[in-house]
Amino acid sequence: MTERIPASLRTEALEQLLTERGLVDPAVMDTFIANYETNVGPLNGARVVARAWVDPEYRARLLADATPAIKEVAWGGGANGEHIVVVENTPEVHNVVVCTLCSCYPWPVLGLPPSWYKDPAYRARVVREPRTVLAEMGLELGEDVEIVVRDSSSEVRWLVLPERPAGTEGLSEEELTALVTRDAMVGVAKVSAP
Amino acid sequence: MTNIADMSGTSGWGPVSPPDPDERPFAEPWERRAFAMTAFTMGRISGQNLDAFRYALARLDRSAYLDDGYYGRWLNAAELMLIESAILAPGAVDARARRNAGEDVVEPPAPEPARPDYAATAPGSLRRIDTPPAFVEGERVRALAVPPPGAGKLPGYVAGHPGVVDLVQPAHVLPDTHAVFRGENPQYVYTVRFASRELWGAASEEFSVTVELFESYLEKA
Structure with missing residues (x-):
């Protein structure tokens, strides 16, 4: 050889x-x-999240049928975004996204996937011990929080709508957009107040 | 699908890497070029498709899949598609790289292209079908015990296990046949929820996992 x-x-x-x-x-x-x-990066997803935080009617449309709702506020076309589903994280339920078979990721709203998402350790382990994996990544969830792992095994793509942090009531949509991180929209982090 | 690409539940990978919020899309300059060439290769250049690309990834050996990371495996899958469509001769890439490094290597001649005899009926993966979905939301189903061979996308860790249909998704082209140019055969896709202790045993953390499964991967539970 x-x-x-x-x-x-x-x-x-x-x-x-x-x-x-x-x-x-x-x-x-x-x-x-x-x-x-x-152009194709997590700023698109952050705009969607911030809009959903300030506009309840938009939030309802986004959770009901995300693909057209995303296109109302951000570029939502192109590869890896034909059919996007948005799920909401709450104090009771925490969603986290993975692709065990490759590294499928909602490119139009989050850009290309970060290295940890493509890492075999994340792909293999988050469907087996998500609470442990999230803790390793710095997110400690209470024992009473229900975890739902979303394995993107087809062309359906998942985007997490994170919880709006307390203490952000006075912020504008633009200021809120700046707080939203890629990691929170995959479900491995929460959004923090400034 | 049981191959190097199906990583779910496999062990020995160590801890996850902590996220770097400032990470850029590409770590090395060559990754940019490998990304773009693979994107162009899977359609226009090789005449293949996205499912064929995923199937090429799944057929790489362990070293070709892992050693050069994500864009390394893209590069290797692109080379495989180009060889299978007879755009490049086997060994042509290595021979050119060695010549570039000053070695006295003969490059194989370019073959007569043999792109697959295939044309998509529409862009993308979504298709409309006339039949109603076989399963409804809330219905108990079971994933096939034996994952479909070849390019099928039933992750091994849910094979044989019962779950509940959470959502009925639109019909998509079936990778099993689409990846090998034997037709689109669109089917409904179901978001099926599985309980962790059903998949991993009573000692597992308690959570649920949803997986998108094509209709033919499911039976009534």
Whole structure:
């Protein structure tokens, strides 16, 4: 067995081969990548959450049929977002999202998945011992809180509507948007007041 | 589905990594390029599809799946799809990388492309079907004891276990056949809730887990 070639060099080789054949255009790739580095990120999901916190009618629409409701306030199209379901975290019930079979994730509202979400330890363990895993990630839930793990095993994508933190009653929708984190929208954290 | 991609409940991975709120989408520059090339490969370049990509990931060996992380496995799945559609010859990527490193390696000639004879009936995975769903919300069901072979997406940890239908989701193309270009065969998808102690035994933490399962993966409980 010859020595394994580093992924960086194999990536470079593949790009050369495809470019020489006219199958990819590096400039088109640049544009595609830039979109995912700048536009497609958790700010979209945060806008949705903040709107749901300030507008009860919007919240009801979002929980009933999330995909069109998301498009009212944020870009919600593209890959990995054809059918999104939103579930609400409450003091009694805590939802947390995983994809055990790959790393399926609601790209239009959260961007590309963070490393811990793609990590075998998270994928393997959160469906087996979620309370322990959440504690390792810094979220200690009371014993009386019911945990529901959402394993995204098809093209359905899950987004968590976190609890609005106490003490944020006076904040504007824009200020609330800035508080909402990616981790809270996956269900491995709560949103904190500023 | 029982393969390297089906990680549910497997052990030996150690602790989870703590989230870094400031993490950027890509850790290394090559990951950006691997991401974009794979996205373009799975459709336009190889003539395959998203389910074929997932099936390519599931067929990687342990080293190809794990050693270079998420985008490493994307790169390896893209190479597999390109070889299977005869866009690239086996070994072409490694040969080019070795030549780039100054080794005296002969590169294999590009083969005659043989993209799958397949065209999607519509974009994406959602489809409308005329028949009503076989199961209703609140109904008790059981996941098949033996997961469908090949590209099927029944996670091994729920196989054979009873659960309750929480939600009936829209019909989606069936990965079992769509991934291998044998038709879309759309089916309803069900969000099925399982009790942790049913899956993992009486000593388990108490919680529930929902899994999206295609209609043909379920029977009445």
